[in-house]
Amino acid sequence: MEKNLFNRTKGALTDTLRYHLVTKKLNTPLGFAILGLVAMLMSYVTVVVDVKLSVLIVGLLGVLLLCGLCIVYPLFGFYAAYITTLFMMLPARLSNSALPIPTGLIPEYLAYLAMLGVLTKQQFRSEMNARFWKNAIMVWMLVLVFYYIIQLANPSGRSILGWFNFFRKQVSFVAFFYISYCLLNSRKAIKQFTWFWVGLSTFNALFACQQQWFGFARYEEIWLMADEKRYALFVNFGFIRRFGLLSDPAAAGILYSCSCVMVLVLALRSTKTWEKVLYWILTAIHFMASSYTGTRTGTMMIVAGMVFYVVLNLYEKKTLIFSGVFAVMIIGLLVAPIYNNMIINRLRSTFEGSKDPSAMARDLNRAIVQPYAYTHPIGGGLNSSGNMGQLYHPGHPMSMIPPDSGFMQTMMEQGPIGLALLLIFYYALMRTGIKSYYRLRDPELKTLLVCHFVSIFTLMVAQYSQLAVGQYPSVLYFYSVLALLVKMPQYDENAYQPQIAEKN
Structure with missing residues (x-):
């Protein structure tokens, strides 16, 4: 009898707590009382125990x-x-800490939590159909993950921790592709994502512009000058490279440039006057922010992105007109009689090719790496090159050579086989994007797809000279757009369907 009474009391208490905490979310008199007690307890702990x-x-x-x-x-x-x-x-900048603070884990954990939420909701799980598993992007993404698992047995690798940290990040990117595919499940969701990304990148670009116009904050100056190598990287011949909120000028320049291409495409294709004006203003902001970073790869990204956009839309008269105007602007930038402006001189150096000392150093590093790559078909092991190599693989032949390129890093760490798999993955990406673009008939969806597609194309171009695909937040954007390339034709009722066309 006492046991039954205990069970009934326990059940009633559980139901009461569930009602107040879960159902009403503490919006009851009892809930207010609980919050008041918690507030008093926190005040007591702060004053009596320890702040x-x-x-x-x-x-x-x-x-x-x-x-x-x-x-x-x-x-x-x-x-x-x-x-x-x-x-x-x-x-790290506010504390000026000499030790690295592992804040990079935060986006990974949030992505896994979001994936857990997706898996627990039927409306999102229903998005996981045969189209998801059979599309070329997902197939080659899984092939790459399998190849990374094989890398654990790489005889040239010297650190399991280095392999694990690389593999962990790649798995988190695949997870982000998964949740992007499930959450961007309507035309409205895609438009919201587009506006969100424009706002996020613009906020960062404006932060870089204010650094250029008004100077660094005191904590930024202290952080910049606290490390000699950092100062030498950020300041070149008196030109102080701005970095906004990101880790370094290169990551910032890559973000601003890919977003600049995106808003420029939106400006060209928008039909509303106020949208055109807004996008042209945003284009100017992103271009200025990119130039303030002093990242020459950013200039190359903008040019390559616009060339790719023109190729995709050669059948449009307005695109041909824009291509002529854009070519005149580039030529004007190169030949204009302005020689004492550090920003313009930095932009011009993009087109100097091997004459630039930095480009010559990178060519030399590639020549040094080639003999090693020829004799190591699966590379020297994950995270074995450059600074990561010195951390995880001290004494490794590749740890003394900075990769300075996403493709070169893949060649050094994963060998010719890994580089070939990566290029096939990029080919599958490009093929999927081009097919989706030409199948769409809805003008709004075509605009949304091409602005994102051209933007991530610039990230792949930047891989030639920078570690572009892998830097936050650009890498999250990259994998979200991959999901859009696969899903976008589903939201166009008049999209071209090859199967139907063959039957007719």
């Missing part, structure tokens, strides 16, 4: 709340992963 303890408790509660929101609302976790990438460097 640090109260801050720790509040921080833990905030983390738990964030995790819960990411699971219950996967779309929140999806966008939260993007937003956190902008502020990953702030703790």
Whole structure:
């Protein structure tokens, strides 16, 4: 009898707590009383015990709340992963810490929490059909993951931890592709994502512009001058390279340039006057921010992106007119009688080719790496080149050579086989994007697809001279757009269907 009474009491208490905490979300008198007691307890801990303890408790509660929101609302976790990438460097800069702060793990955890939320909701799981598993992008993505698993047995690799950290990040990118595919499940969701990315990149670009116009904040100056190597990288012959909120000028320049191409395409294809004016203003902001970073790869990205866009739309008269105007602008930039402007001189150096000392050094590094690559078909092991190589593989032949290129890094760490697989993956990406673009008939969807497609094309071009695909937040954008390339034709009722055309 006592046991039954205990069970009934326990059940009633559980139902009461579920009603107040879950159903009503503390929006009841009892809920207000609980919150009041918690507030008084926190005040007591702060005054009597220790301020640090109260801050720790509040921080833990905030983390738990964030995790819960990411699971219950996967779309929140999806966008939260993007937003956190902008502020990953702030703790290190504010504290001027000599030790690295592992803030890069935050977007990964948020992505996994969002994926958990997607898996627990039928409306998102229903997106996982045969189209997802059979498309070429997903197939080759899984092939690459399998190849990374094989790399664990690479005899030239000397660090399991180095392999694990590389593999962990690649798996998180595949997970982000998965949640992007599930969450960007309507025309409205795609438009919201486009506006979100434009806003996010514009915020970062404006931050870089204010660094150029008004100078660095005091904490940024201290952080910049605290390390001799960092200062030498960020300041070239008196030209101070701006970096916005990102880790370095190269990552910032790549972000601003790919976004510049995106808003430029939107400006060219928009039909509303106010949208055209807005996008042209945003294009100017992104181009200025890119030029302030001093990243010559960014200039190359803009030129390559516009050439690719013109090739995709050669049948349009307005595209041909734009191509002529764009060519005149580039020629004007190269031959204009302006010689004492460091920003313009930096942009012009993009087209100097091997005459540039930096390009010559990279060509020399490639020549040094080639004999090693010929004798190591699967490379020297994941995370074995450059700074990561010195950290995880000290003494490794590749650890003393900076890769300076995504393709070169793949050749050094994964060998010719890994580079071939990566290029096939890029080919599958390009083929899928081109097929999707020409199948679409809806003008709005064609505009949305081509602006994103051209933008990530510039990231692949940037791989030739920078580690472009892998830097936050550009890498998240890259994998989200891959999902759009696969799904976009589903939302156009009049899209060209090859199977139907063959039957007719």
